[in-house]
Amino acid sequence: MGGEPVIPLSLARIAQITGGQLRHGDPAAVVSGEVVIDSRRAGPGGLFAAVAGERSDGHDFAAAALAAGATAVLAPRPVPVPSVLVADVPAALAALARAVVDALPAARIAGLTGSSGKTSTKDLAAQLVERLGPTVAPAGSFNNEFGHPLTVLRADAATRYLVLELSARGIGHIAYLCRVAPPRYGVVLNVGHAHAGEFGGLDQVARAKGELVEVLPADGVAILNADDPRVLAMAARTGARVVTFGIGARDATVRAADIRLDELGRPSFTLLTPQGSAPVTLRLHGAHNVPNALAAATLAGELGLGLDGIADGLGAAVARSRWRMEVHQRADGVTVINDAYNANPESVRAAIDALAHLAQCQPGGAGRAFAVLGHMAELGGTSRASHEDIGEYAARVDDSGLAGLIAVGEEAGPLLDGARRVRSWTGEALAVPDGAAVLDLLANRLKPSDVVLVKASRAAHLEGVAAALLGEAG
Ligand SMILES: Nc1ncnc2c1ncn2[C@@H]1O[C@H](COP(=O)(O)OP(=O)(O)OP(=O)(O)O)[C@@H](O)[C@H]1O
Ligand SMILES: [Mg+2]
Numbered sequence: 001m002g003g004e005p006v007i008p009l010s011l012a013r014i015a016q017i018t019g020g021q022l023r024h025g026d027p028a029a030v031v032s033g034e035v036v037i038d039s040r041r042a043g044p045g046g047l048f049a050a051v052a053g054e055r056s057d058g059h060d061f062a063a064a065a066l067a068a069g070a071t072a073v074l075a076p077r078p079v080p081v082p083s084v085l086v087a088d089v090p091a092a093l094a095a096l097a098r099a100v101v102d103a104l105p106a107a108r109i110a111g112l113t114g115s116s117g118k119t120s121t122k123d124l125a126a127q128l129v130e131r132l133g134p135t136v137a138p139a140g141s142f143n144n145e146f147g148h149p150l151t152v153l154r155a156d157a158a159t160r161y162l163v164l165e166l167s168a169r170g171i172g173h174i175a176y177l178c179r180v181a182p183p184r185y186g187v188v189l190n191v192g193h194a195h196a197g198e199f200g201g202l203d204q205v206a207r208a209k210g211e212l213v214e215v216l217p218a219d220g221v222a223i224l225n226a227d228d229p230r231v232l233a234m235a236a237r238t239g240a241r242v243v244t245f246g247i248g249a250r251d252a253t254v255r256a257a258d259i260r261l262d263e264l265g266r267p268s269f270t271l272l273t274p275q276g277s278a279p280v281t282l283r284l285h286g287a288h289n290v291p292n293a294l295a296a297a298t299l300a301g302e303l304g305l306g307l308d309g310i311a312d313g314l315g316a317a318v319a320r321s322r323w324r325m326e327v328h329q330r331a332d333g334v335t336v337i338n339d340a341y342n343a344n345p346e347s348v349r350a351a352i353d354a355l356a357h358l359a360q361c362q363p364g365g366a367g368r369a370f371a372v373l374g375h376m377a378e379l380g381g382t383s384r385a386s387h388e389d390i391g392e393y394a395a396r397v398d399d400s401g402l403a404g405l406i407a408v409g410e411e412a413g414p415l416l417d418g419a420r421r422v423r424s425w426t427g428e429a430l431a432v433p434d435g436a437a438v439l440d441l442l443a444n445r446l447k448p449s450d451v452v453l454v455k456a457s458r459a460a461h462l463e464g465v466a467a468a469l470l471g472e473a474g
Helices: 011-018 058-067 089-102 118-129 147-152 173-180 202-209 229-237 289-303 307-316 345-360 380-396 409-420 435-443 463-469
Strands: 021-023 047-049 072-075 083-085 108-113 161-165 185-188 221-225 241-246 254-261 267-273 276-281 326-329 335-338 369-373 404-408 428-432 451-455
Touching: 011 021, 011 072, 011 083, 011 089, 047 058, 047 089, 058 072, 072 089, 089 147, 089 173, 108 118, 108 173, 108 289, 118 161, 118 289, 118 307, 147 161, 147 173, 173 202, 185 289, 202 229, 221 229, 221 289, 241 289, 254 289, 267 289, 267 307, 276 307, 289 307, 335 345, 335 463, 345 369, 345 380, 345 451, 369 380, 369 435, 380 404, 380 409, 404 409, 404 435, 409 428, 428 435, 435 463, 451 463
Parallel strands: 047 072, 072 083, 108 161, 108 185, 185 221, 221 241, 241 254, 335 451, 369 404, 369 451, 404 428
Antiparallel strands: 021 083, 254 267, 267 276, 326 335
16 A cells, blocks of 8 residues: 555644644645554655554654655644644544545445445456546455544545445444545445444344445435345435345345355356346355455446446456455365454354365365355354354355364364264264464365365454465465
8 A cells, every 4th residue: 555645635634633732843744645553654754543452552653654755744732843733533534534525526435334245345346447437446444433543544536436444333433434435325235243243233234334324315226135034124324326236136236036045155157237247257266256246346336337247347347455264275175264354153154065065176176175164253142152153154065064173262162062063963073272283273174175264253364374384384
């Protein structure tokens, strides 16, 4: 990342927009570079927003950001460099982002939310929408009160489209993000268990995600997953036109038929749209990317991309954000699936399905499937039961279950208890404390044609296990 200019703003104007106080700086000095919260990313003409984190305090890096070329610092406490003092950094970023949006009335804003697949879908949609014109949609998961305004601040006068990922950990969060950058297009992917513990259940998750369609204007478009009843029900909460996508739902506006997976789990399907149908083969892995592709196709179609461009673009689209269903083959014939970015019950099931499929499709007959699973965070009171259910799912998948379930860390017990509920399962159930123990355990176990999935919530940091299995520096 780096380098993309925001709309040039003087420090005086930044102080005015944020209600902050200019200190040590020339009011006419201009911010023309990126706005960042990581001082290591600060660059020429940029603005560094100092945030006090758990491990470090951004104020300590104010001088370093200036030395790297930043014009000024946005900070809640005084710093001895050109700065705008603000009471609340996220609110200041939101105000700046809103000012940028207001300066770009021709830019079309799409917001995208759901429990699983936001980043994957945003990356797919970006690769379609870019065919229509300059698009802001950075790789990665910039979806909260920091990442969202930082993304919007990457827009410049040339920007025609913003494809924004919106996350919620509670009621009102998405409504807040939508005030920062009011979307005309709103996509809701699914309502699942990610952060369900904090919400207090799926109906609350649906209430929060649906805030996106409630804010859409009458000339806007709500793009809803017709296969998810909680998402489809959001049609009643919007004044915008509703367009649906789906696989099972036969009356969805945009659909996929004839879905097949190749030996690496990459889906092919026939894309069915009101404009006609077209064959599509994705480069992404896993059947769960079909609804993601349909959502991206529907959005791009509404923005004006024709069917040929959509089909061609979906086939050309690559994974832009790391650690989501990355499939790598080792020289010795072992396949490693690095899906260690995050985990919730829906995405773990999707990954186990992909794992089982890849194992079945190994050359020379079925290979063995091993899942290295860490814990799924933020499930609240249902955590134990959810981990047991995942263990059971792993022991039942494809009738005979996985060859091995390696449960890592704090929820290893419930994962294995769930697997053991399946009396007919003959796979191995192993509990280990950490990633190093996973590597020890697998070192002498893996053989050609084996497939290993590595997946857990972000907090478990299992991507290092996947990297080590591939012989890369973690
Ligand atoms: N439609 C889907 N259904 C279930 N799982 C999915 C779906 N799309 C992606 N996944 C899986 O969910 C995980 C996270 O994907 P992604 O990063 O795209 O989601 P996200 O919604 O952006 O997550 P976050 O809330 O962390 O931002 C990955 O393991 C991915 O393979
Ligand atoms: Mg994300």
